Amino acid sequence: MLDICISNGWLDSAISTVILLQQIIQGRWYWDHPLMCLPALIDHSIDGIGPYLTIPQLQAQYDIDKKDRKLNQQETTKIVKEITSCTILDEREAKQVIDALCHWPILSIKSTFLQNGLMECPVNLDNLNAQPIVLQPYKRYKLRLKIQMLGPNKNNTQAYAPRFHKEKTASWIIFIGDKEKNKIHGFTKCSPIESFRDVRINFISPSMPGNYTLSVFILSDSYLGIDQEYAIRCKVQN
Incomplete structure (x- = not known):
């Protein structure tokens, strides 16, 4: 089901599918x-x-x-x-x-970079006062996230799920999308993270010139209540 949502670029449906998986693993409702x-x-x-x-x-x-x-x-x-x-x-x-x-895992984003070929520039996540990053229309880019796991359990990837009676490792699903247009621009499935990990997400910039706010969603495939969302201001121009 998730693969169908991703292949069609349906952001809302893809996120809802991941939340459904979280509910199954934890044995709780999302609205609890x-x-x-x-x-x-x-x-x-x-x-x-x-x-x-x-x-x-x-x-x-x-x-x-x-x-x-x-x-x-x-x-x-x-x-x-x-x-x-x-x-x-x-x-x-x-x-x-x-x-x-x-x-319970504690995930922290230490730094973020936009990669365009051999060029790389830092990106301010969730700083809406920062200058927008400039993108060319309908071009492939990479977003590089330096992720650090914190806390006493940072090296343990086994999911804490007492209501789910099978072994489960805690992985992550990352989307880059446009909430206004309900469109996925990029995604990756990230295997369990121990301590540190550099994660790269390929994404395609919007096809039409203009100002956009792209959202980065970091979703757990096992836990409720720890998903993260960041906003990146973009300016698409020829």
Whole structure:
């Protein structure tokens, strides 16, 4: 189904298909609260932790994204106390939440470059005040992303999916597309990432001259709530 969407350039349908896959792997609905993917959490506990928090925000709140090793006993105990003080979870359940947070992947884009043959120039992602990059109409380019995995589980590619009873590695799907026109301009399937990876995405620039905002979508094939989206301003001219 995903291949059909990609071959026809249907951006919305392709993203919806990936989200469907995420729901199957995690055994949750996309519209559920994102923290419901964590073990032992119910609505009441989520209200205590933070009703508007996502899993990446909760990882940042507990500084898990800054750890390059397993949490020690002191760090674990500190977080357990924080969780049990604001929820009805007991110590064992709080440790299950911490274990899941440490397993949930943390993907960071360190740098981005546009490649045109042997030429390469840096690209500012999501800086709408930056000068637009200039592209020629209907020409093939490459976007190079330097990706870094963070956190204590950065070298583990096994998906954390307790409701999916088969082994699954966590891969990534990246689209470059135009949301306004619902069109895919480029895509790649990225195998599981350990620590660092340079990822190159081939894409074709829009065929008509004008100003565009192309979106870069970095989607997990296994996890809900950690997808990333960036905007790139482009000016297509002859």
